[in-house]
Amino acid sequence: MESHWQIGAGSTVLIFDDRWIPHPTSFKVLTPNLCEEDFWLVSFVLSRIGGMRLCRKILWKEDADIVLSISTSYRFRDDTFCCHYTHDGEYTVKSGYKVGMNIECSIICLISMGNGFDWKRIWRINLPTKIKVFIWKTCHDWLPTMVSLARRKIHADGLCLLCANSYETTTHVLWGCKKLKKIQSRYGVLRDCSSAKNLDFNDLFSMCVVRLENDELSLLCIVFWRIWFFEKPGASWQRYAGLGKCC
Structure with a gap:
């Protein structure tokens, strides 16, 4: 699956559970969830007030740098699920075929190696x-x-x-x-x-x-x-x- 959340307002995306980091192929943060809370909302981490400090506190540097580079929507645009390997984020049969062929080639390479x-x-x-x-x-x-x-x-x-x-x-x-x-x-x-x-x-x-x-x-x-x-x-x-x- 090569799709992930595209952050809008960030109000519906879970930090540790959802696929939202622009980091193929898992699109998830590398940091384990060490917080007592069950989840953290992305919008909370990306908020202007204390967001940067909190982000650095709960995420590893590699993840925090990526998260802080993501721009949120000031118009409170909804978060959308998009295809990573297309220009417009829309899934098509053609894009699916292309991704599938790449995965198949990778599997063949792994088997041969x-x-x-x-x-x-x-x-x-x-x-x-x-x-x-x-x-x-x-x-x-x-x-x-x-x-x-x-x-x-x-x-x-x-x-x-x-x-x-x-x-x-x-x-x-x-x-x-x-x-x-x-x-x-x-x-x-x-x-x-x-x-x-x-x-x-x-x-x-x-x-x-x-x-x-x-x-x-x-x-x-x-x-x-x-x-x-x-x-x-x-x-x-x-x-x-x-x-x-x-x-």
């Missing part, structure tokens, strides 16, 4: 089964990171417990956290990729699979596994000395 890489290669690598299963779960976003817990309404603000400066996504906790720089510096193939910390973990790992030989890839899987199980908050950071030896 195997979600970015060949999982058979991972299963064949000389690694303990528990580490292979961990990597599989990680690529499917199954780790209980702070962001994941926040999305499930479990008490958490989503912040990384190690650096307290960024939201703890899978990529952040296994790669992007500044506390991991010592380990990160040992992997030149990723050190040279300045945008790695902004990638989805599945995309990050896909890049590793493509660029690394089996022995390097095995080592990286072990590092990811050890970071999650031994270097999380509550474990001694002195263990990095031992981790450095295996790198």
Whole structure:
């Protein structure tokens, strides 16, 4: 579905539940709902009085920047549901066919790439089964990171417990956290990729699979596994000395 709300007065659109952010393909805010209220009206966030401050408070910076760039209707125009991939927002059979073809091509590409890489290669690598299963779960976003817990309404603000400066996504906790720089510096193939910390973990790992030989890839899987199980908050950071030896 490639349609979303076009904001008019913003009085009928729910911030966390509805599709209204001009951010394909989900068109939803990335921020989990950490508010006690069941929902927030877009019109409340976009209001001139206190709207900017409230927006920055409840939404992540990426979402807040987009929201604050949206202009509301001073004539209280109704919110309308529109098609994203047409100039006038009207759905037609032609536009539907075009979107459908793009989706089909994307599916074919994903199938041919195997979600970015060949999982058979991972299963064949000389690694303990528990580490292979961990990597599989990680690529499917199954780790209980702070962001994941926040999305499930479990008490958490989503912040990384190690650096307290960024939201703890899978990529952040296994790669992007500044506390991991010592380990990160040992992997030149990723050190040279300045945008790695902004990638989805599945995309990050896909890049590793493509660029690394089996022995390097095995080592990286072990590092990811050890970071999650031994270097999380509550474990001694002195263990990095031992981790450095295996790198």
